[in-house]
Amino acid sequence: MRDNTFTIDQIARALGARVEGDGGLRIASAAEPAMAGADQLALAMDAKYADGLAEGQAQAAILWDGADWQALGLKAAIFVPRPRYAMSGLTSLMDPGPFIKEGISGTSDIHPSAEIGEQTRIGPMVVIGPNVKIGKNARIASHVSIAEGSTIGDNALILQGARIGARVQIGDDFIAQPGAVIGSDGFSFVTPEKSAVENVRESLGDQGDAAQQSWTRIHSLGSVTIGNNVEIGANSAIDRGTIRDTSIGDGTKLDNLVHIGHNVQIGQDCLICGQVGIAGSSRIGNRVVMAGQCGVNDNIFVGDDVVAGGATKIFTNAPAGRVLLGYPAVKMDTHIEIQKALRRLPRFMKSLQRDK
C-alpha cells in the first residue's frame, strides 16, 4: 500500500507555490477549514475562512494572499497565485484513483484479437470485442464493454459499466464516468411519404395533409471520433453518425446525462454541463460553454466561444462569442431586459387600460 501522506513541501512543489513555516510537516488529506483535523491541510484561500481556521484543528493551510499564518496559529502555510487553479494540482496529487487490480481480471472476456497496451489494468467482468486496440496505462473498471473495432489511446480511465460502441475512435487521456454510452445508434427515422413533421418544419406550424404512416429506421453506419483529453459524464449518451462519425474535439468535457445526437460535431475545449442535449447534425465551435439543461436544435451552428446560461434553448445559428440565455435563446442582456419588462407587464397593462 502506498503512503498516503504528503509533506507541505511536496504539495507546494506540485502546485508551483510558495511555502512559509515548516515545509516538512506531513498531512494526510485536505479539508474545509472548520472541519479540518490536525493531520489535514485546510483550504482557506479567502479571508472569509479565518474564523473557520480557528474552529478547526489544522496546523497547515493554503492561505489567501497576505494572510498572517502565524497569527492564525498555523505551523505552515502555502500561498498560491490563483487559488481555483491550485485546486486542480492539489486534488490531482491527493486523488487515490479507483481500485483496479494490476493486470487483467480472470473474469473478464477479452477477444483474442484485441490488442491491450502495457500496464493497462482491466477489472472484473469487462467484455472487449474483436480487433479492439487499447493503449498503455489504461484503467478499465468492472462491467465495462468495448465493442469490435474500437481504438482507445493511452492513459484511459473507463469507469464502471461504461459502453464503448463498435468502431469508436478515442484519443489519449480519455475519461468515461460510470454508465456513459459512446456509440448508441442515431435517432433517425423516415416515412415512405412526406410526414407531418416535414410539413410543420416547412410551413412553421401547418401539418399539411400527411398520410398516417409508420417510421422506418435509418441505420447508423458512422461511428464516433473523440480527440485527446476528453471526459464524458455518467449516463451520458453519444450517438453514432449516419455516414460520417459524430465527433468531439480535443479537451472537451461533457458532464452527466448529456445527449449528443448523430452527426453532431463539437470542437475543442468545450464545457457541456449536466443534461444538455444537442440534436442531430448540429456543429458546435471551440471553447463553447453550455450550462446545465441547455438544448441545441438540429442542423444549426453554434460559433466559437459562445457561452450559454442555464437551460438556454438555442433554436437558430449563434455567432461566435455570443453570450446567450433564455427559451428561445437571446443575448443575455436582451433576456435580462425582457424579464424585467415581463415582471412589470401585468401592472403596466392594467394601468394603461385604466388610462383609456
Next chain:
Amino acid sequence: MRDNTFTIDQIARALGARVEGDGGLRIASAAEPAMAGADQLALAMDAKYADGLAEGQAQAAILWDGADWQALGLKAAIFVPRPRYAMSGLTSLMDPGPFIKEGISGTSDIHPSAEIGEQTRIGPMVVIGPNVKIGKNARIASHVSIAEGSTIGDNALILQGARIGARVQIGDDFIAQPGAVIGSDGFSFVTPEKSAVENVRESLGDQGDAAQQSWTRIHSLGSVTIGNNVEIGANSAIDRGTIRDTSIGDGTKLDNLVHIGHNVQIGQDCLICGQVGIAGSSRIGNRVVMAGQCGVNDNIFVGDDVVAGGATKIFTNAPAGRVLLGYPAVKMDTHIEIQKALRRLPRFMKSLQRDK
C-alpha cells in the same frame, strides 16, 4: 414458493381498515374495477368507479366512503379513511419483490475484505470492492458494482447495474433503481488564467479578453453521504464532492435521470422528480418538492418546503415555503399573471399602436 393470495381480512389488517362482508374471501392481486377478474381486489376508492365495478368481475373491492357494497354486487368490501395512503400499504403487501436467490451468487466477485451482513442476497455478476460494508437483509441484483470503502446500512435494495462509488456512505432502507450512479466524479474544471465564463459571471454578459486556454480537472476527493430511507431513480447520477461529501438527507426520494452536482446538499424528505438537475454546491432544504425537469443553478440555496412546478428553472436563492414556476422561476401566482398578460400582449400592442 410462497402463497401469493391474501384474505380480505389480512389486507384490511395491513391497511388498518374496516371490512364489511366476507373477510375470509381470498384474492390474488389488485386491479382497476373494469378490468378486475373474480379473484382480484377492485380498487374503487371513488364513486366514479361504480360503473367500472359493474363491468368487471370483482367480488371484493376497496370502496369509497358510504358505498353500498351489497348493491354493487360484491361479497366483501374494505373501507379506508385516506385512499391514496391505503395504496402504499396495499402495494407493499402485494409486491412480490425482485427475484434474487438466497445467498451470494457464485458468479459474483466479492473482495475478501468486504463485510456482508446476515440474510443479504447477492445476485449474479455483482462486483464488491475492498473494505465495503453492507448491512443485513440487503438484496443486490445482477451486475451491480459497489466500490472500495463504501458502507451501506440494513435492508438495502440495489437493482440491476446500479453503481455505488468509492467511500460512499449510505444509511438503512436504501433503494437504488437500475443504472443509478452514486459517486461519479464532479464536473469541475479550471483554466490557468481567468476564463471567459468567469468574466461573464462577474459582468453578467461580457466575455472580457480571456485567453484561449484548455481546462484542467479538479479531482473529487470527497464522496457521497446518503441518509436513511432514501431512494434513487433509474439512470440518475450523483457526483462526489470536491473536498467534503455531496449529501442527501433522510427520507429524500429521487426519480429517474436526475443529476446532482458535486457538493450539493439536499435535506430530508424531499421529492426530486424525473430529469431534475441541481448544479454544483447548491443547498436544498427539507421537504422541498421539485416537479419533473426543474433546474437549480450552482451555489444557491432553496429553502425548506419550497414547491417548484414542472420545468421551473431556479437561478437565485428561494426563501422557505415559496411556490415557484417558470423560467426563470418566479412565484407561481406571478407566473400565472405574467402568462395571462403574455397571451394578450400581441393584440394589446397592436391596439395601442392603432390608438396612437
Next chain:
Amino acid sequence: MRDNTFTIDQIARALGARVEGDGGLRIASAAEPAMAGADQLALAMDAKYADGLAEGQAQAAILWDGADWQALGLKAAIFVPRPRYAMSGLTSLMDPGPFIKEGISGTSDIHPSAEIGEQTRIGPMVVIGPNVKIGKNARIASHVSIAEGSTIGDNALILQGARIGARVQIGDDFIAQPGAVIGSDGFSFVTPEKSAVENVRESLGDQGDAAQQSWTRIHSLGSVTIGNNVEIGANSAIDRGTIRDTSIGDGTKLDNLVHIGHNVQIGQDCLICGQVGIAGSSRIGNRVVMAGQCGVNDNIFVGDDVVAGGATKIFTNAPAGRVLLGYPAVKMDTHIEIQKALRRLPRFMKSLQRDK
C-alpha cells in the same frame, strides 16, 4: 467472414431504384461525396453536392433527379424518388450489425426455466431470470439483464447493459440501445395526511397548513407492455405501472435519456426525441412527435398527431393535430407571435412611458 461489398445493381434492387451505367460495379461502403474513396458510393441526393463529387474519388453515386452522371465523371448512378427514404434501405443493407457470437455465451447466466427461441444469440455476462420467454432470431449483447417472467418477441436486438424488468411484455422487432431501463419502479409516494403538494395543486399556489411528514412508497405492481417494432434509446428509463402496465404502442420510437413515468400510455408510431420526460399517468395519442427536451405534465392527455417543438412543456390537455411550442406550451404560431412581441416589449414600454 461475409463479403462486405455490394454491386450497384444489388443496392438499387434493395432500394427499388433505377440504375444508369455499370450496375456490376462493386462498392464497399457509403460516404459523403467530397470524402468518398474509389470503392465508396457517394450520397449526392441534391445538386449542391456536385462540387463535392468532383473533390472526392467516387465512381458511383446516388444522385438527384435529372443529374448527368456521365458529365460528373461517374461510372454508375442510382436514382431514387424520395432520397431521405432511400437512406433507410441503403443503411439497412450496409449495417454489419453488432458482433455477437452464435449461440449462448458460456459466461451468461440463464435460468433453466427460461425459454429461448431458435437462432437467438446471447453474448457474454448476460443474466436471464426464471420463466423468461424470448422469441427467435434475437441478438442480446453483453451485460444485459432480463428479469423474471418477462416475454420478448422475435428478432429483438438488445444492446449492452440494457435492463428488462420483471414481467415486462414486449412484441416483435424490438430494439433497446445500451443502458436502457424498462421496468424501473414508479415514482409514487404518499404522506399519511394531506401534503403541501396536494394543497398547492388544489389551490394553485397555496401550501396550506400541511404537517411536516415523511413519504411512504406506493409499490409498482404493474409492469410495462410494449408493442411490435418499438425502439428505446440509450439510458432511457420506463417505469412500471402501479396497478395496470405502463404501455407503449406499435411502431413508437424513443430516443436517448427519455423518462416515461408510471401508468403512462403512449400510442402507435410516435417519435419521442432525446431527454423528453412524460410524467405519471399521462396518455399520448398516435403519431405524436415530441422534439428534444419536451415535458408532459402528469395525468393529462396529448391527442393524436400532436407535434411539439424543442423543449415544449405541455401542462394541459392538447387536442389532436395541434402544433405546440413554448413553456408553457401554446400553438406554435401563438408562440412565434408572443416572442416577436416580447422582443419589442422593453422599447415599447419605454416609448409609452415617454408619451405619458
